[in-house]
Amino acid sequence: MSDSRYIIGIDLGTTNCVLSYVDTEEDKEIIRILPVPQIVAPGETDESDLLPSFIYLPTEQEKKDKTLTLPWDPFGDRVVGAYARARGAEVPGRLVVSAKSWLCHQGVDRTAPLLPVDAPEDVPRLSPIVASATYLRHLKSAWNFIMAKTEEQRLENQEIYITIPASFDAVARELTVKAAASAGLENIVLLEEPQAAFYAWLNEHRQDWKDLVQPGDLLLVCDVGGGTTDLSLIKVTSEEGELALKRIAVGNHILLGGDNMDLALAYNLGEELRSRKIHLNSKQMQTLWHNVRIAKERLLSDSELSEVPVVIPGTGSGLVGGTIRTGLTRENLESILLEGFLPRCRADELPEERPRIGLQELGLPYVNDTAITKHLAGFLNLHSVNEFDSEEPDLPTGILFNGGVFKSDLIRRRIADTLGSWLRDKGSQELLELASADLDRAVALGAAYFGLVRRGDGLRIRGGIAQSYYIGIEGSRPAVPGIPPAINALCIVPQGLEEGESVSLPERQFGLVVGQPVEFRFMASTIRPDDQAGDYIDDWEGTIEPVTTLQTSMEAPDVNPGTVIPVEIEATVTEVGTLALFLVSRDKGLRFKLEFNVRS
Secondary structure: OOOOOEEEEEEEOOOEEEEEEEEOOOOOOOOEEOOEEEEEEOOEEEEEOOEEOOEEOOOHHHHHHOOOOEOOEOOOOOEEOHHHHHHHHHOHHHEEOOHHHHHOOOOOOOOOOOEOOOOOOOOOOEOHHHHHHHHHHHHHHHHHHHOOOOHHHOHHHOEEEEEEOOOOOHHHHHHHHHHHHHOOOOOEEEEEHHHHHHHHHHHHOOOOHHHHOOOOOEEEEEEEOOOOEEEEEEEEEEEOOEEEEEEEEEOOOEOOOHHHHHHHHHHHHHHHHHHOOOOOOHHHHHHHHHHHHHHHHHHHHOOOOOEEEEEEOOOOOHHHHOOEEEEEEHHHHHHHHHHHHOOOOOOOOOOOOOOOOOOOOOOOOOOOOOOHHHHHHHHHHHOOHHHOOOOOOOOOOEEEEEOHHHHOHHHHHHHHHHHHHHHHHOOOOOOEEEOOOOOOOHHHHHHHHHHHHHOOOOOOOEOOOOOEEEEEEEOOOOOEOOEOOOEEEEEEEOOOOOOOOEEEOOOOOEEEEOOOEEEEEEEEEOOOOOOOOOOEEOOOOOOOEEEEEEEEEOOOOOOOOOOEEEEEEEEEEOOOOOEEEEEEEOOOOEEEEEOOOOOO
C-alpha cells in the first residue's frame, strides 16, 4: 500500500508504545504523534502520546462494574496503558509486562500462555505473541476511533513500519509479524530501533546533517530501553562525491535495561525498609518494583525533583498492617545507576561471565554483568572497524543516545565521558554527541520518516540484514561409538543482504531426507561479517549461536519415505524484513519452504 494516505511508525516498546504518522496529502515535513486514549482510573479516560506497555487482567467484579471499558472495547477484559501500569503495581499477579523481551526468549514456547509468570490460578495468562498483539490492537482501535473517517483511512489500510531491536533474530522477527497479523495489521515492514532513532535525527536535520558529520565518521547508536541494551554502528562514507550511511554492526541481544535498573532500585529501598524493621513479602516486593519504576521515570523526566514518594500497600489493617511509605531520592537513583550499571572501565574491560545454575526459575535470561559500559566495550572489541577498513578508527567518533534513561544528563555524560576517555587514550578526536530528537518518541518518529525515505524523500541507511544465518549440515564420516556426528555450519544468508534480495547455492547440492521426521538446525552470528553464502564452517563454536531447531517431515509425492533426494538451498530477505528459506529439487520439480520454528 505504498500509495496509502498515511505513513505510520509504531514503536512497540518494552516500556511504552508510540504511534507516529505522516499525512502525505498535507505537509510531508511534519511527523505527528497520535494521542492515544487509555484508561487512567476506573471510569476515566485520557489521551497521551505514550501508551505504557502494560496489560492488566481485571477481576470478574471489575469487569462487571463496566468502569474499565473503552468506546471500542465494551468488555474490558484487558486493560492497556496508564491504569494497567498503576493498578498492576498494586496487584502484580494480574499484570503483563516485558512482553517484547519474552518474544525473543529462545528458552520457552513463545506461543504458550506464560504471562503473568506469577499469576494465580484464577488469572488467565497470555502468550508473548498475544500480549504484543494486544498493544497493537489498542493502537489500531485508537487510530480508527480518532482518525478514520472512511474505510481507506483505517489503520489496517495504511503503510505501517513497526520497530524491533536490531538484535532480534529471525524467529523473533517472524513472531512480531505474526503478532501484527493477529491484530489485523498485514501491511507492515520491520525496522531496527537504533536505525529508527537515527532516522529521527536525520529528519530533525534534513537541511544540515551533511554539515554535522563527515566521511570516515563512525557513529554509535546507544539505545537503552526498558528491556534491552541495543547497540549499532553506522559508518559515514562518500560515494561519487555524496555522503552515504551504512549500518555496519549490531550488538548481541542484551537483556539489560530499565527493568534491571528498577529491580536494583527496589532492592535498595527494600534494604532501607529492613533497616527500619519493615520486612516485605514477595507480593509487596513486586509492588515496590513497579512503583519504583514510576518514581524513576518521574525523576528522570523532571530535573527539578529531588525525591519521589514510594508507597506499598500493607498486608492488613491498622498501624502494623497499614500503608508502608518510603521514597526514591535523586542522589540514590543516580548513585545506583552510575556505579551499578555505568561504572567507568577500560576499553578492553569486558563483561564478566559466571557459570549458570542448572535449575532456575522460569524467567527472562538476563545478563550476569549489569555494567552497560563493559557491554559497550565488548561490542566495540568484537566489531572493530578495522575488520572493514584498516584506515578507519576502531572507536566511534560520534554517539546518538536513545531511551528514557538518557533523560538524565548525568547518565549521558557518564557514557560519553567513558567513550571520550577511550578516544583520548588512542589520541583520537573528541567524541561528537548528536542531539536526540526526542528520547521517548524518536523511534516512532524515525519509523514514519523511514516510510518517507522508502518513497524517495530522504537518504536511506544501507546495511541490510543484521546477522549472518547458517543451517547445520551433518558431516559424512564413519560412525564412532559415543561421539555424535559433526555438525558444520553452512552460511545461507550473509550479513548485509538487503530486503528483497535473494541468494541461491546452485553449485552445492545436499541430500534431503523426505517422508519421515527430520530436524533442521538454524544458527546466526553478528560477528562474522565476511562469511558469504555457501561458506562451509566446521569450527564455529563461540562465533555462531544456535537460533532454533525445526522438526518436521518434508513430504514428497511419489517418493518413498526415507529417500534422500538432492536439493539446492535458496534464501530471500523479504520486504517485511523476515527470512524465507527454500529447499529446491530440480530433478523432482519440488520446492520445500522451511518455516522458522517459533517454539522452544
